[in-house]
Amino acid sequence: MDQRIEIIRGDITKLHVDAIVNAANSSLLGGGGVDGAIHRAAGPQLLEECRTLLGCKTGEAKITKGYNLPAKFIIHTVGPIWQNGNHDEDELLAQCYKNSLRAAEQNHVESIAFPSISTGVYGFPIERASRIALREMNEHLPHAQTIQKIIAVCFSEHDYRLYLASAKEFDERKKI
Ligand code: AR6
Numbered sequence: 210m211d212q213r214i215e216i217i218r219g220d221i222t223k224l225h226v227d228a229i230v231n232a233a234n235s236s237l238l239g240g241g242g243v244d245g246a247i248h249r250a251a252g253p254q255l256l257e258e259c260r261t262l263l264g265c266k267t268g269e270a271k272i273t274k275g276y277n278l279p280a281k282f283i284i285h286t287v288g289p290i291w292q293n294g295n296h297d298e299d300e301l302l303a304q305c306y307k308n309s310l311r312a313a314e315q316n317h318v319e320s321i322a323f324p325s326i327s328t329g330v331y332g333f334p335i336e337r338a339s340r341i342a343l344r345e346m347n348e349h350l351p352h353a354q355t356i357q358k359i360i361a362v363c364f365s366e367h368d369y370r371l372y373l374a375s376a377k378e379f380d381e382r383k384k385i
Contacts, residue, residue, distance in 0.1 A: 210343065210376050211350045214359050218369040221362045222250035226320040228282040229275070230309050232327065235264050235287050237271065242329045243364070247283060251276040255283070268304030270312045282316055284309045288327030291334065299341060302327055306345035314354050322360040325368055335368055339375040347379070 221229050221243060231247045234240050237259045239248045248255055258273045262285075265271050270286040286309045289301035305326050313321045323342065327333035339361075346359045363369035 210379055211347050213350055213353075213357060214343070214346050214361065214376075216361045216363065216369065216372045216376060218363050218366060220246070220364070221322055221324050222246050222278060224322050224360065224362070225279045226322045226358070226360065227280065227318040228272075228284050228313050228316070228321045229278065229280045230270075230321065230323045230326070231283050231285045232324050232329070232331075233265065233285040233287055235266060237262050237265050237285055237287075240330075243324045247278070251278050251283065259285070268301040268308065270305065270308040272312045272316060280322075282313075282318065284312050284321070286326060288331050288333065291327065291332040298327075298333060299337070302333060302338060302341050303345055306342060307349070310345070310349045310353075310356065310359075313356060317355045319355055320358040320360070321356060322362050324362050324364070325372075328368070335371055336375065339368075339372045340379075343372070343375055343379055 232243050254276045262271050265287050267287045273283050275281050286305040289298045328335040328338045
């Protein structure tokens with residue numbers, strides 16, 4: 210794993226980073242899970258700005274200000290709803306990471322934190338999602354322009370352990 214990737218357990222709304230990523234839905238008008246937590250912590254001005262964005266397609270990303278959050282920006286991306294794995298879920302999830310990282314670079318972000326996109330309400334199996342997340346972070350960093358730190362934020366101890374196991378697996382595959 211690239212040394213610039215950190216896996217932590219915690220609440221993404223509390224982090225002092227340049228940008229946090231929101232696992233939103235295509236309306237971009239709020240919801241439950243991490244989306245609800247981000248809107249509550251950022252305050253009502255976030256919803257006002259989101260209304261002007263006219264939604265977001267699955268796999269794409271749109272950026273707003275962070276308002277009352279410690280983070281300067283929020284990058285809203287829409288993960289795929291897990292069906293059975295045969296509906297481009299893997300590719301669409303990878304696109305969420307790629308497009309979020311691209312939006313971050315365009316806004317000169319140096320530090321960015323991701324939640325585990327699609328693995329809550331949207332039902333994407335977390336082990337599989339963690340491999341895709343870590344792969345995309347690792348692939349981005351060698352040609353990063355402004356990003357110096359990527360944090361993968363796990364909300365539960367269970368998710369944290371799974372991410373650590375996927376990171377270890379990633380390192381072991383590299384040794385062969
Ligand atoms: N900090 C970090 N991670 C969190 C936090 C938090 N404060 N709260 C939850 N998580 P989910 P999805 C984790 O359901 O699956 C919303 O209603 C959570 O444990 O938030 O992409 C949207 O509006 C899980 O690991 O997002 C959409 O309708 C991860 O964040 C829909 O849910 C993602 O879970 C999107 O579903």
